[in-house]
Amino acid sequence: MNEAELVAALKSGNHLAVEQLVNRYGERLLRSVYLLCGNETDAQDLVQDTLLVAIRSAQRFHGRSALYTWLYGILLNLTRHYHRKRKGTICSDNLPQQKLAERPRPEHADMDRAAFILADAIQRLSPAHREVIIFRYYEGMKIAEIASLVRTTPGTVKSRLHYATRRLRELIPKELNLFRPGGTHKRTKP
Amino acid sequence: MNCKKCQKLLYEYIDEALPPRTRASFEEHVQGCHECRQQLLREQDFSGSTSELLHRRTESLRLRQDSQRGLLDALQSGASPRIRQYGWRPLLRPAVVLVTAACFAIVAAVALRGHKPASPKPSPTAPPLRGPESFLVCTATIYADEAKTDWIERRMIVETRNGREGQLRIVARKNPKPDQTNQKEEEQS
Numbered sequence: 001m002n003e004a005e006l007v008a009a010l011k012s013g014n015h016l017a018v019e020q021l022v023n024r025y026g027e028r029l030l031r032s033v034y035l036l037c038g039n040e041t042d043a044q045d046l047v048q049d050t051l052l053v054a055i056r057s058a059q060r061f062h063g064r065s066a067l068y069t070w071l072y073g074i075l076l077n078l079t080r081h082y083h084r085k086r087k088g089t090i091c092s093d094n095l096p097q098q099k100l101a102e103r104p105r106p107e108h109a110d111m112d113r114a115a116f117i118l119a120d121a122i123q124r125l126s127p128a129h130r131e132v133i134i135f136r137y138y139e140g141m142k143i144a145e146i147a148s149l150v151r152t153t154p155g156t157v158k159s160r161l162h163y164a165t166r167r168l169r170e171l172i173p174k175e176l177n178l179f180r181p182g183g184t185h186k187r188t189k190p
Numbered sequence: 191m192n193c194k195k196c197q198k199l200l201y202e203y204i205d206e207a208l209p210p211r212t213r214a215s216f217e218e219h220v221q222g223c224h225e226c227r228q229q230l231l232r233e234q235d236f237s238g239s240t241s242e243l244l245h246r247r248t249e250s251l252r253l254r255q256d257s258q259r260g261l262l263d264a265l266q267s268g269a270s271p272r273i274r275q276y277g278w279r280p281l282l283r284p285a286v287v288l289v290t291a292a293c294f295a296i297v298a299a300v301a302l303r304g305h306k307p308a309s310p311k312p313s314p315t316a317p318p319l320r321g322p323e324s325f326l327v328c329t330a331t332i333y334a335d336e337a338k339t340d341w342i343e344r345r346m347i348v349e350t351r352n353g354r355e356g357q358l359r360i361v362a363r364k365n366p367k368p369d370q371t372n373q374k375e376e377e378q379s
Contacts, residue, residue, distance in 0.1 A: 018262060022258045030251055031248035044257070056265075111246060115247040118243045134244070137244065140241065
């Protein structure tokens, strides 16, 4: 089932389409929203709500953007609402540390620690800065796409990226080598 | 292309969103400028490293087993999302506009009702007042010595109706000739 067929099936209320939608986009959305909200349980709820809203309003999808972009727009709105609701509370990362420890790849423990430090530093950014960092470096979006998604100008996106990167530079220990040419590759790939 | 322009177009270059001529100009500058070349490499490496680390961080995440079942149940039961997309917030903006407009209307009404035209204050550049009706009070006679001259002179401090103070000087000839002006009046502010 290609994207157009999936949308048509969703509009007709086909249950198989729901299964396809969850399988195709569920985990991708979950991983992205986990980085945005920093809490796995809330990330699961946000994904389920996103898919629920998307299925109910499938009639309003006219194919002007990719289906994932449309889903991501819904997810972003819900995440922003989530942040407003949880303003002032501290998010705790509940991704089980045991999972990381149990991985049969001890040679990559260094990279896991670096990944943990980076994700933790991203959580300390303001929501606007966190969004652009995740859209740019995790989702691999172009500046114009980010500007369209967050409804601002490309100049503002570039400015936010600049300040967010500068803040990350302060938060991340220098030994991680994230901001030097070669970055972590130099350290982990001898 | 200079360094400033080059740094401004860095993201567009990486996104391959520059027109061919600008792209060529950018590459030409980067070839010759060590600082800009380093910045481009730094950004590309930071992008690669960050992407790799964040994917590593999230690769163990899986959707809940009951996610699909929960979604179907929610669709069948017509339940609303747990985290509501729209609450009272969409109403906030019109409410703020209405309250602000009402406040302005009240302030304007009160100001117009309590408004009285202010009495005109004499400006420093106003012409001196003339005519007997302008003078309200004569507070003192300050000079009255005409024994040694042919002239009678009186000077008085006067106050006008608007509270303005000045001097009035009256000069007259003791034995006036019929063709001469026998009296002068002037006011000094």
